[in-house]
Amino acid sequence: MDDSASHASYLLPVLVFCGAAVVAVPIFRRIGLGAVLGYLCAGVIIGPDGLALIGEPDTVAGIAEIGVVLLLFIVGLELNLSRLFAMRRDIFGLGLTQLLMTAGVAVLALTASGVPIRGSVVTGLALALSATAIALQTLEERGDLHTAYGERSFAILLFQDLSIVPILALVSLLGTTTALSTDNGSVVATLFEVARALIAVAAVVLIGRYLLNPFFRLLASSGAREVMTAAALLVVLGAAFVMESVGLSMAMGAFLAGVLLAESNFRHQLEADIEPFRGVLLGLFFMSVGMSIDLDVVFAHIGLLALAVPGLVIAKAVIGAAAGRIFGGKWRDNLKMGALLGPAGEFSFVIFPLAGSRGLLDADQVQIVTALAALTMLIGPIFAKIVDRVLERARPVEDTGHADLEAFADATGKVIVIGFGRFGQVVNQILLAQRIDVTVIDRDVDRIREASRFGFKVYYGDGTRLDVLRASGASEATVICVCVDRPETSLTIVEILSAEFPGAAIYARAIDRAHAIALMQQDVDYQLRETFESALTLGRAALEELGYRREDAIAVQDDVRRRDVARLMLQKSEGFLGGADLLHHGLAAVVTPEPLTEPPTSPQGLSAETRDILAGEDTAR
Numbered sequence: 001m002d003d004s005a006s007h008a009s010y011l012l013p014v015l016v017f018c019g020a021a022v023v024a025v026p027i028f029r030r031i032g033l034g035a036v037l038g039y040l041c042a043g044v045i046i047g048p049d050g051l052a053l054i055g056e057p058d059t060v061a062g063i064a065e066i067g068v069v070l071l072l073f074i075v076g077l078e079l080n081l082s083r084l085f086a087m088r089r090d091i092f093g094l095g096l097t098q099l100l101m102t103a104g105v106a107v108l109a110l111t112a113s114g115v116p117i118r119g120s121v122v123t124g125l126a127l128a129l130s131a132t133a134i135a136l137q138t139l140e141e142r143g144d145l146h147t148a149y150g151e152r153s154f155a156i157l158l159f160q161d162l163s164i165v166p167i168l169a170l171v172s173l174l175g176t177t178t179a180l181s182t183d184n185g186s187v188v189a190t191l192f193e194v195a196r197a198l199i200a201v202a203a204v205v206l207i208g209r210y211l212l213n214p215f216f217r218l219l220a221s222s223g224a225r226e227v228m229t230a231a232a233l234l235v236v237l238g239a240a241f242v243m244e245s246v247g248l249s250m251a252m253g254a255f256l257a258g259v260l261l262a263e264s265n266f267r268h269q270l271e272a273d274i275e276p277f278r279g280v281l282l283g284l285f286f287m288s289v290g291m292s293i294d295l296d297v298v299f300a301h302i303g304l305l306a307l308a309v310p311g312l313v314i315a316k317a318v319i320g321a322a323a324g325r326i327f328g329g330k331w332r333d334n335l336k337m338g339a340l341l342g343p344a345g346e347f348s349f350v351i352f353p354l355a356g357s358r359g360l361l362d363a364d365q366v367q368i369v370t371a372l373a374a375l376t377m378l379i380g381p382i383f384a385k386i387v388d389r390v391l392e393r394a395r396p397v398e399d400t401g402h403a404d405l406e407a408f409a410d411a412t413g414k415v416i417v418i419g420f421g422r423f424g425q426v427v428n429q430i431l432l433a434q435r436i437d438v439t440v441i442d443r444d445v446d447r448i449r450e451a452s453r454f455g456f457k458v459y460y461g462d463g464t465r466l467d468v469l470r471a472s473g474a475s476e477a478t479v480i481c482v483c484v485d486r487p488e489t490s491l492t493i494v495e496i497l498s499a500e501f502p503g504a505a506i507y508a509r510a511i512d513r514a515h516a517i518a519l520m521q522q523d524v525d526y527q528l529r530e531t532f533e534s535a536l537t538l539g540r541a542a543l544e545e546l547g548y549r550r551e552d553a554i555a556v557q558d559d560v561r562r563r564d565v566a567r568l569m570l571q572k573s574e575g576f577l578g579g580a581d582l583l584h585h586g587l588a589a590v591v592t593p594e595p596l597t598e599p600p601t602s603p604q605g606l607s608a609e610t611r612d613i614l615a616g617e618d619t620a621r
Contacts, residue, residue: 130340
């Protein structure tokens with residue numbers, strides 16, 4: 001049996017990683033820089049060039065990469081093949097344009113600085129790749145993954161993952177004595193590798209299309225939850241392993257498996273099973289990147305890196321925005337997209353050592369470009385945050401062009417509903433049932449497309465923008481219903497409406513109790529927690545099932561509602577702990593239903609037992 005020291009050797013790194021995460025991430029979130037930067041900085045601090053709490057970061061890099069794999073699987077679950085096919089123009093058009101433009105500029109800069117042309121080509125292509133994990137995590141934190149710029153950013157990242165195999169093949173080809181002196185054997189070997197990759201992709205597609213659903217149905221019939229979790233990990237890691245064995249990205253295999261299961265009945269269960277592993281391992285991945293930064297190399301070339309790191313991030317952002325403009329889209333969205341693409345990609349840590357082993361870069365150059373790539377991952381999220389804040393503050397009325405606002409020319413509704421999600425759709429149904437003219441605004445393109453299929457008219461627009469609200473007729477509206485999903489967005493909209501459109505009554509959806517109190521403090525005319533009334537109704541139905549009369553159950557429901565409203569008012573003035581004495585804690589007196597008006601006749605018992613009970617009550621009085 002192992003001694004206690006050997007167990008402690010495994011336990012200490014786990015404690016270090018967990019401790020670094022729980023300290024750094026809340027701090028960076030609190031100051032508005034996001035979790036990604038918190039993990040990266042934590043990695044630098046605990047790494048070999050920081051406090052040296054983790055001496056060999058390479059030992060965790062392999063496990064940490066699984067976090068990226070699981071992230072891509074969950075993203076794949078949100079898509080499906082038809083939607084992926086609809087994105088083909090952005091994937092292969094915009095993605096290829098961004099990669100070639102960025103690589104071209106990088107090659108020119110590297111060649112001018114004295115790097116040989118073959119090394120410049122490989123390095124330029126590697127630096128043109130972007131950090132998939134950082135970009136997707138940032139989009140997820142913002143809730144923008146399914147916005148227009150979020151989907152286009154993802155399309156570019158997907159194309160970059162697809163381009164990894166050709167880039168690795170190019171490194172092998174350029175690794176010969178001259179750039180063009182490849183023999184037939186090298187060409188045949190390259191074609192063989194490409195064929196293996198295509199066969200592996202076809203195998204994953206066929207298995208996912210015809211075998212995975214029956215496989216999960218069989219496991220679900222066993223009723224063992226832990227087996228379903230193990231099966232989910234088996235599918236994800238198995239697809240990743242197959243792709244890696246033929247030279248493709250592990251993340252690419254996991255993403256493909258997710259897409260194939262996107263229409264499965266088990267999609268939500270798989271996502272719930274994978275999510276805890278994804279969050280922990282993705283944080284570990286970001287910390288491993290931070291630990292990989294060699295501070296000795298950084299300080300030895302501090303002048304060069306001080307210029308190259310921000311220069312690369314800004315150049316990639318500008319080029320990405322320019323590529324996005326070529327393929328249409330708003331300049332604001334293109335700038336956000338470009339800023340997300342600023343950090344170098346995770347696969348650069350594979351390409352650079354390979355280029356060094358093939359003689360395309362010398363040892364010193366490999367160290368410098370590796371440090372450059374790692375530092376862009378550290379600086380990139382900060383730059384993206386700065387760009388996002390600047391764009392949010394610099395928002396003149398005319399910045400979106402006239403075309404978007406002209407779309408509201410026929411919007412004449414006396415009621416405006418902002419947000420057409422599951423809550424807003426029900427609100428809209430109530431209003432349309434009485435033929436009330438409604439103007440509905442949403443910024444989710446998919447929701448708008450789905451609404452049009454059912455005959456609803458939903459305008460594309462951002463409810464946090466004053467120009468959009470004016471164009472939609474907010475100044476003439478009688479009621480404005482704020483039904484968006486995110487509390488912070490809701491509060492921003494309510495603040496704008498209160499200041500600019502005092503004549504409209506504001507009815508707001510509250511996500512939870514804290515959000516409801518915040519809305520009340522902004523003096524909305526009416527707020528309702530999305531789950532409150534449905535929970536009251538369910539509780540009343542449960543009482544009726546237990547044998548209570550319907551009238552009694554309704555009386556209890558009304559009592560809880562009355563207490564809750566009173567408690568909300570106290571919490572608004574006294575803080576979140578106010579009104580705690582109004583709660584039913586189980587030891588409180590049982591609610592005795594009483595009629596609102598005195599009955600005209602005295603009660604009459606219909607059975608001997610009932611007459612005895614009534615007689616006892618009269619005696620007690």
